[in-house]
């Protein structure tokens with residue numbers, strides 16, 4: 001007997017997805033050559049700016065949009081290819097939308113029971129109550145969606161999508177209507193619920209903190225292409241492109257020159273370079289310095305002027321300027337409250353050095 005320990009659940013190979021162009025039969029491709037896969041029980045996320053094609057990928061996985069090239073395979077069965085598409089209702093894919101899309105005239109329990117048509121009404125409502133409890137909502141089944149807060153309504157939507165136990169759950173910006181605090185908390189809770197049920201899920205969002213709070217792996221999309229599919233840690237510390245470095249986390253690029261060793265020399269000193277990032281000696285490169293690579297230290301002889309500051313609760317994100325005019329970002333615990341124009345001590349504590357050719 002062959003036991004498949006790491007079965008790939010969702011496999012997308014080189015898909016092009018577009019909308020009909022002006023000329024008959026032509027397509028404006030908004031997703032191009034996109035490939036990714038998700039193993040059973042994993043949570044993935046497509047992260048990217050507005051309009052990059054994230055929702056179009058989800059719509060193609062659901063079967064709402066045809067694909068013009070490539071294949072989408074769900075549990076080893078091709079569900080979409082250039083000439084073939086399985087109907088959305090036959091794909092066993094659940095979807096949670098940004099606007100909850102709950103039926104206002106149905107109670108919360110009836111909303112959850114809606115997709116359980118193979119059960120008797122009594123059984124469906126009983127299962128709906130179980131799911132409402134599982135998403136942390138007790139005693140709301142008999143009430144209507146408008147009687148709940150936005151976060152609670154989003155949980156009802158989640159219970160409704162999960163109750164039929166779909167093969168794959170797709171979440172399209174599910175938290176974007178919620179305020180920032182609730183967004184991150186609910187994202188963490190949804191992760192726990194998905195993991196407890198072993199549900200494979202793919203989320204799309206433009207909010208990196210939401211992506212990091214929920215996903216095992218995150219893919220960064222730009223202009224219809226997937227530029228890096230990786231763990232949140234690697235996206236932050238080992239970004240594959242300048243776009244990813246810029247889009248994920250806070251940081252600046254400073255000029256540097258590579259040296260044998262290998263190392264890279266920047267205005268603040270010399271940093272060891274991993275062999276894999278080293279090309280030629282004396283090459284002019286840009287070095288990514290994250291806000292956590294620059295540490296505030298009152299005793300440091302290296303001084304920089306505070307240009308801007310943003311309060312983020314536990315920390316301030318300071319933009320500081322060296323005498324040379326080079327600006328840096330530094331994340332500083334918020335009890336170090338310095339005024340704009342003040343000089344503060346900083347030091348460089350870079351761990352993962354990332355360089356990009358000029």
Ligand SMILES: Nc1ncnc2c1ncn2[C@@H]1O[C@H](COP(=O)(O)OP(=O)(O)OP(=O)(O)O)[C@@H](O)[C@H]1O
Pocket residue numbers: 019030048049050051052053054055056057206
């Ligand atoms: N039905 C449609 N017909 C034509 N073009 C469309 C259609 N839906 C989306 N598009 C275009 O496809 C591109 C990608 O849209 P999509 O909604 O997939 O992006 P997104 O990354 O999900 O954006 P957002 O984060 O703003 O929702 C956009 O340029 C959009 O204008």
